[in-house]
Amino acid sequence: MNRFILNETSYHGKGAVAAVADEAKNRGFNKALVCSDPDLIKFGVTKKVTDVLDGAGLAYEIFSDIKPNPTIQNVQAGVEAFKKSGADYLVAIGGGSSMDTAKAVGIIINNPEFADVRSLEGVAPTKKPSVPIIAVPTTAGTAAEVTINYVITDTEKDRKMVCVDPHDIPVVAVVDPDMMSTMPKGLTAATGMDALTHAIEGYITKGAWTLSDMFHLKAIEIISESLRGAVENTPEGREGMALGQYVAGMGFSNVGLGIVHSMAHPLGALYDTPHGIANAIILPTVMEYNASTTGEKYRDIAKAMGVKGTENMSQDEYRKAAIDAVKQLSKDVGIPDNLKDIVKPEDIPFLAQSAYDDACRPGNPRDTSVEEITELYKKLL
Secondary structure (H helix, E strand, O other), X not given: OOOOOOOOEEEEOOOHHHHHHHHHHHOOOOEEEEEEOHHHHHOOOOHHHHHHHHHOOOEEEEEOOOOOOOEHHHHXXXXXXXXXXXXXXXEEEEOHHHHHHHHHHHHHHXXXXXXXXXXXXXXXXXXXXXXXXXXXXXXXOOOOOOOOEEEEEEOXXXXXXXXXXXXXXXXXXXXXXXXHOOOOHHHHHHHHHHHHHHHHHHHHOOOOOHHHHHHHHHHHXXXXXXXXXXXXXXXXXXXXXXXXXXXXXXXXXXXXXXXXXXXXXXXXXXXXXOHHHHHHHHHHHHHHHHHHHOOOHHHHHHHHOOOOOHHHOOHHHHHHHHHHHHHHHHHHOOOOOOOOOXXXXXXXXXXXXXXXXXXXXXXXXXOOOHHHHHHHHHHOO
């Protein structure tokens, strides 16, 4: 038996942000706690949404104690802010950090027995759905607005906790490319490669099946066609990436990921490496490692990425073509090709063990070990 969970409602396209007020009114909500990070507030991105709330006469308070890799302390502060505000729903504006923080806050408010944030790691047996969340992404990458996952950093242990809970999915996703138009090139590239990683890992993960394959292949195609344009801030590129990353999220949220993500998570926890950068660097090397267990799927990936003549290629040729296409896209959008400026060799044993213990590792199509992950990190130096 396979299970598929998606938002109750989602809005897509330019101007979609106006739906935030309509949804809040139609659902009878009274006051929002708006979760958004300080930079988005500083540069007026959050205001695009709060202006909609103001125009509709809807009450809200803003919570902005959110780091790029949100911590247990950020979540705890958010829980207290929600309680003091008198809010009855959350509006999450931002990338994965704002949405992940909102998810954890919403879960804890309605499931107070999980007030210890560490108790949410893995698949937590929560009983009640989160406080309702309206999620408005400002990056085209994490797809946190449509997933049942969130990631919180435990700074005491230098590790990221992957939390998987069907109760945390936002009730409404509002995917408006205009909310992403101010992203700088580097962030656009990083989050876009994160989305591509979601699509490729989701397509080859052990849990993949017909319905998820449909989403992942289409996402690979859209992202491959759109990311270069998005980095150059073309309207077509922005619109394509807004859709492509969401489609990828529809898939991987329901079938899992693999060791690209499990190897990227400790880099974020230990070095505060941007998640998309880590994924983009690691992806081609792990694709090479996984190739032997993927059947003909790399032929499909290569074709979706625009490689011509895949039907006439041998297995070795189409597998290489898929990996080369990923490398070329990553290079074209300015991603480094190794971890030598990020990873300290003496940290590799800790990183490898953390990656092996990560919740994403069991979904990898090839069974692995701490020793093999260690060698992958070394290869990436």
